[in-house]
Amino acid sequence: MPDRTGLDAMPHNFMTASVEGVVKWARRNSMWPASFGLACCAIEMMGTGGPHYDISRFGMEVFRASPRQADLMIVAGRVSQKMAPVLRQVYDQMMEPKWVLSMGVCASSGGMFNNYAIVQGVDQIVPVDVYAPGCPPNPQTLLHAILTLHEQVRTGELTRRRAATGAGAEIRIEEQTGVSPVTLRPTRAGAGR
Numbered sequence: 001m002p003d004r005t006g007l008d009a010m011p012h013n014f015m016t017a018s019v020e021g022v023v024k025w026a027r028r029n030s031m032w033p034a035s036f037g038l039a040c041c042a043i044e045m046m047g048t049g050g051p052h053y054d055i056s057r058f059g060m061e062v063f064r065a066s067p068r069q070a071d072l073m074i075v076a077g078r079v080s081q082k083m084a085p086v087l088r089q090v091y092d093q094m095m096e097p098k099w100v101l102s103m104g105v106c107a108s109s110g111g112m113f114n115n116y117a118i119v120q121g122v123d124q125i126v127p128v129d130v131y132a133p134g135c136p137p138n139p140q141t142l143l144h145a146i147l148t149l150h151e152q153v154r155t156g157e158l159t160r161r162r163a164a165t166g167a168g169a170e171i172r173i174e175e176q177t178g179v180s181p182v183t184l185r186p187t188r189a190g191a192g193r
Contacts (some may be wrong), residue, residue, distance in 0.1 A: 020156075027071075027097065028153045031146075034070030034094060035063040036087060039077025041104035041136040048139040058146060067093040072149070073126070074142075078106035079119040091126045099153070101145055103132045111135065 037045055048055055055061060064070040067090045079087055091100070102122050105111040108131050110120035122128060129152065132145035 024154050024156060028150045030059045031072045031099070031150075031153075032062065032064050032070045033060055033072040033074050034067050034090065035076070036073055036090065037076045038079060038083065039104075039106060041076035041107065044136045044139055045074055045076045045103060045142060048142045053139045053143060055143070055146070058150070060146070067091075068095060070094055071096075071098045072101065073098065074101045074103055075107045075122045075126075075128075076103040078111060078113055079122050079125065080117055081119060084119050084125050087122070088125050099129045099149055100126050101130045101132060101142075101149060102128045103142060103145070104137055105133065105135045108133070 035042070035045065037043075047053065049061070049063065060072075067073075071094060073091060073094065075087065091098070100122075102108045106113065106118070107122045108128075110118050114120070119125060130145045130149045132141050134141050137145075
């Protein structure tokens with residue numbers, strides 16, 4: 001007679017979890033990215049979606065064309081002053097909860113484009129949750145950033161941080177009818193505009 005120990009010994013299988021834990025698990029395993037490819041980093045982002053790296057194992061195989069179907073924005077490349085209001089509009093149209101991944105040095109800090117036409121960090125437009133460094137970052141770096149974001153969603157770190165600081169509420173873009181098409185409020189120390 002076989003030895004029945006563990007779950008096999010129980011007449012009925014069951015699982016227990018908190019509702020919050022199940023919600024975090026579902027959010028982590030079903031992120032749908034909205035692609036926002038602006039420069040050369042977008043090619044690496046497309047490569048990550050290919051069969052060699054296969055992000056479908058994370059439930060992210062389809063990049064959504066509509067922001068209303070997406071909850072992760074991957075900003076890949078430099079953001080110009082003219083593109084900043086469009087980026088913010090797409091972010092505002094995304095469903096809650098939503099996350100932002102800044103891909104590449106140009107999106108993260110303006111990169112080598114230190115001039116008036118390029119936003120010196122996408123965190124001045126939208127609240128960024130994870131940064132993927134590099135110029136351009138390779139698909140492995142993007143996958144590492146995605147897994148870092150998954151871990152932060154699983155532990156609830158992002159929701160706690162946003163609830164405590166109100167991140168995203170202080171970032172505004174105001175349309176103007178003057179020389180400058182947008183006014184950006186800097187969020188980092190020393191970023192004077």
